[in-house]
Structure formats: C-alpha cells, structure tokens
Amino acid sequence: MKNEIIASIKKELKQNIDENTRNSTxxxxxxxxxxxxxxxxxxxxxxxxxxxxxxHKEKKEIFSLCEELLESGYIEEAFIxxxxxxxxxxxxxxxxxxxxxxxxxxxxxxxxECDTLCNHSIGAFIxxxxxxxxxxxxxxKSKNRWVRRASAVTLILPARKGKFLKDIFIxxxxxxxxxxxxxxxxxxxxxxxxxxLHQKEVFEYIMEKKxxxxxxxxxxxxEKMPENLRAAAMKKPPGDYPLLKGIVxxxx
Numbered sequence: 001m002k003n004e005i006i007a008s009i010k011k012e013l014k015q016n017i018d019e020n021t022r023n024s025t026x027x028x029x030x031x032x033x034x035x036x037x038x039x040x041x042x043x044x045x046x047x048x049x050x051x052x053x054x055x056h057k058e059k060k061e062i063f064s065l066c067e068e069l070l071e072s073g074y075i076e077e078a079f080i081x082x083x084x085x086x087x088x089x090x091x092x093x094x095x096x097x098x099x100x101x102x103x104x105x106x107x108x109x110x111x112x113e114c115d116t117l118c119n120h121s122i123g124a125f126i127x128x129x130x131x132x133x134x135x136x137x138x139x140x141k142s143k144n145r146w147v148r149r150a151s152a153v154t155l156i157l158p159a160r161k162g163k164f165l166k167d168i169f170i171x172x173x174x175x176x177x178x179x180x181x182x183x184x185x186x187x188x189x190x191x192x193x194x195x196x197l198h199q200k201e202v203f204e205y206i207m208e209k210k211x212x213x214x215x216x217x218x219x220x221x222x223e224k225m226p227e228n229l230r231a232a233a234m235k236k237p238p239g240d241y242p243l244l245k246g247i248v249x250x251x252x
Contacts, residue, residue: 005050005053005054006065008050009046009047010077016042017037018039019037021038022035022036022037023037031109033110034073034074034075035075035076036074038076043080044083046080047083047084051084055087059088065084066081075112078116079116082120085117085121089124096125100121100125101135103117104118109146111149113146114150117150118149119156119157122154123156123157123158124157126158133167136150136154136155136167137170145182145183148175149183155167155171159190159196160196161197162198165194168190172191176212176217181216191220192221192222195221195224199225202221203222203225206222207232210233221233222234
C-alpha cells in the first residue's frame, strides 16, 4: 500500500506537468529548485485526495509516507508531505519535534519548503508544546540558512495571536546580525506579525535596535504599522533613546 500510494501521487503529478508553471515557479527562487511544474492548487487537491485514503492509519505510518515523499527532492511532493503532517496536528506528541527537526535539516532546500513546514506543522507543534521554543533558539546558531530562517518563521502564526512576544524578541536578537537576506526577511516577517497585537512593543524594539537592524528586516517589520511609525522607523537617527521615548509617548 505504501508504494502504491506514493507511486500514484508521482504518476498524477507527472500527468499534470505544465512548462509555464515550471518556468514561472522557478523565478521565485535564486537557487535551482527541483520541481515538476504543477499548479499549487492542483498539488493541494492531489494531496488532499490521497490523504483521505490514509488518514485512518497510524501517525507513524503516515509520517513514514511523508518521508518517502520528501526523499524525492521535488518541491510538490514536499508540499504534500508537510500538508499531511499538519493534518495530524491533533495527534502531535513531544517526540515529534525530533522528526520535524530532522526533516528541516535533511530535506528543506528553499524558502518555500521552509515556510510551508514551519508556518503550519512546526508552528502548531510549538503552540501545543511551548517548551520546545528553546529548540528554536538553538536553531538561530545553525550553519544551515533554512534552519536559521525556521527559528523565526515557525512563530509567524503564534505571533499573529499575540503569543510568545518575549521569545520573538530573543530570537530576533540572535538573528540580528545574520547576513543572509532570507533569514533577515524571516525574522522581519515574524516581527511584522507580532506588531499586529503588540505594535508599541515591536516599534520600541525596532527603534532601539536600529543601529544593527538590516534595512531588509526593518522594511518587513514595519510593513503593517501606520505611516507615521514607518516614517519614524526609516528616518529617525538610530541610538537616540530620548528621541525614541518622545516619539512613543507622543503616539501612545
């Protein structure tokens, strides 16, 4: 059954290859990406179709199927695998962190795979088991750029709910001097989502860190803020705390 399911998915993906989709998708990445060239909505439908056939199975067996998909290196199969893993979120156990961490290190090779795995599966896991945020903090020191990005983008959805603000700032501090633009975009995105419910705190953080904060991360972080705050963040001199205090007091 295992090989039949995977073989059927591969066959269906190959039957739906579109060269225009392949070429347009590749343009989103700086690095070469292994892909069939199947429309993302169709990939989702194929994944959902076969998940209905296997969802009654034990989580361990489904995770094994996910791993077989991941071993191919195709981005479409990775999306299906990560979507299946998210479909099992109500069954997550603490021991699953090791599995997700292994997938991240072994199979994730681009920002799209990183964000798909982390925004959903690992993010849901962290909401259930916040103690594993300590693992995310360790990821900030990884030599693997995708693991470092993962330390931030895992908290995107929790950040939208106002969760883990203190940890978000700690992770941002650890990534502050990272030279990789995709890591900068990752923690800038995390700060942006946190600003929805913690605008004052995130704005203060940004202003206090302006000397070190790369412009790429800064632009992402302030994207959802009002125009006056964006202007203050972009134009005011860095490191001037009395000025910062005056700005914050005048706004809040």
